[in-house]
Amino acid sequence: MARWIYVIGGLLVTVAFSVFLFYSVRAFNLTPDRPSASYKAPDYRFVLVTEEVDNDYWRLVEKGARAAAEKHHVSLQYTGPKQANLDEHMKMIEMAAASKVDGIIAQGLNQEVSPTIINRVLEKGIPFLTIDTDAPESKRVAYVGTDNYYAGFLAGQALLKDTEGEVKVGIITGRFDSANQKLRVEGFKDAIKGSDRVNVVAIAESQITRIQAAEKTYEMIKDYPDVNAFYGTSALDAIGIVQVLESIGMTDRVYVIGFDVLPETLQLLKEGKLEATVEQKPYEMGYDAVELMIQVLEGDKVSTYHHTMTDVMRQKDLTQTETMTPGGMKQQ
Structure with a gap:
C-alpha cells in the first residue's frame, strides 16, 4: 500500500510540474485563444x-x-x-x-x-x-x-562640490552581485580618490528595498558614528537612508545623495532632506x-x-513650474 501511495504521489508531483511549466510558457503567448473577427495580430x-x-x-x-x-x-x-x-x-x-x-x-x-x-x-x-x-x-x-560608471562618477563629483572639510561616506548599494550597482560604486570611488578629505568607510547591501536600506543605514551609523555622508546607488536606497536620519534627528547633519527621481525622492529633495539625486531616464x-x-x-x-541621459538634480533644480513626467522632470 505504501508503495502505491509513493508512486501515485510521484505522478501527482510530475503532473503538477508539467501543468506549471505549460502555463508558465503559455503566459508569454499573448495571442487570444479565440480572437474576434476584428482582432489584428x-x-x-x-x-x-x-x-x-x-x-x-x-x-x-x-x-x-x-x-x-x-x-x-x-x-x-x-x-x-x-x-x-x-x-x-x-x-x-x-x-x-x-x-x-x-x-x-x-x-x-x-x-x-x-x-x-x-x-x-x-x-x-x-x-x-x-x-x-x-x-x-x-x-x-x-x-x-x-552609463552606470559615469553616473557614479557624477555622484562623486556632486559630493565633492557640495561638501567641505572631512567627509566619511557610507554607501548603501542595491546588490553586491549586480553589474550596474558595482559600476555606480566604482565610478563614485574614482571621482573622490583624488581628494584627501573624502573617504568611504563602509558599503552595505539593501537588496533594492527601502526596508533593508534603512536597516543597513542604522547599523552603519552605530558602527561608524562619525559618518557624515551617505550615497545610495539604487532607487529606494536614499529613501531608506533619510527615513533613519529623520528618526534620529540627523537630517541636518548628514549629506545624502541618491539615485532616480521617484515622486518620494523628489519630495525629500524639495524638503531639503536629500541634497542631490542622480537622474536617470x-x-x-x-x-x-x-x-x-x-x-x-x-x-x-x-x-x-x-x-x-544622466544628470545630477538638486533642490535648486526644482521649481513650481516643473511637473513629473514618466521619464523625469521637464518644464511645463
Whole structure:
C-alpha cells in the first residue's frame, strides 16, 4: 500500500510540474485563444523581464516600453520576480525564449551567469537587448540605459562640490552581485580618490528595498558614528537612508545623495532632506528599447551602446513650474 501511495504521489508531483511549466510558457503567448473577427495580430511579440516586477523604477521602464509598443502595434509582456531573485529572473528569460517571442529585453544582472543565458537565447534566433544593466561579455545585440560608471562618477563629483572639510561616506548599494550597482560604486570611488578629505568607510547591501536600506543605514551609523555622508546607488536606497536620519534627528547633519527621481525622492529633495539625486531616464529606456528591437528585427544596423541621459538634480533644480513626467522632470 505504501508503495502505491509513493508512486501515485510521484505522478501527482510530475503532473503538477508539467501543468506549471505549460502555463508558465503559455503566459508569454499573448495571442487570444479565440480572437474576434476584428482582432489584428501584433506585428511582433516582445518580453521585458525586470529585476523586481513591482519596483517603482521598473514600472516607469514599463510605461515607456508600453507606449512604444502601442505606437508600433507590438505586443509586450512585462514580467519579473516579485522580489529580486537572480535564479527566478533567469528562469523567466528562459521561459520567454521557450515561448518563441520575437525579442527579449532584460538586464544583464550577473556577469558570470547572464552571458550564458543571453547567448543561449540568441542561439534560438531571438534577438536580446540588455536594459539598465549591461552584459558586455555576452553576444547581446545592444545595451539601452544609463552609463552606470559615469553616473557614479557624477555622484562623486556632486559630493565633492557640495561638501567641505572631512567627509566619511557610507554607501548603501542595491546588490553586491549586480553589474550596474558595482559600476555606480566604482565610478563614485574614482571621482573622490583624488581628494584627501573624502573617504568611504563602509558599503552595505539593501537588496533594492527601502526596508533593508534603512536597516543597513542604522547599523552603519552605530558602527561608524562619525559618518557624515551617505550615497545610495539604487532607487529606494536614499529613501531608506533619510527615513533613519529623520528618526534620529540627523537630517541636518548628514549629506545624502541618491539615485532616480521617484515622486518620494523628489519630495525629500524639495524638503531639503536629500541634497542631490542622480537622474536617470527609465521611461526613455523602456521606450527606446522597444524601438531599437523593432529596428533590429527589420534589419537596420544599430549601435552597440544606446546611453540615455544622466544628470545630477538638486533642490535648486526644482521649481513650481516643473511637473513629473514618466521619464523625469521637464518644464511645463
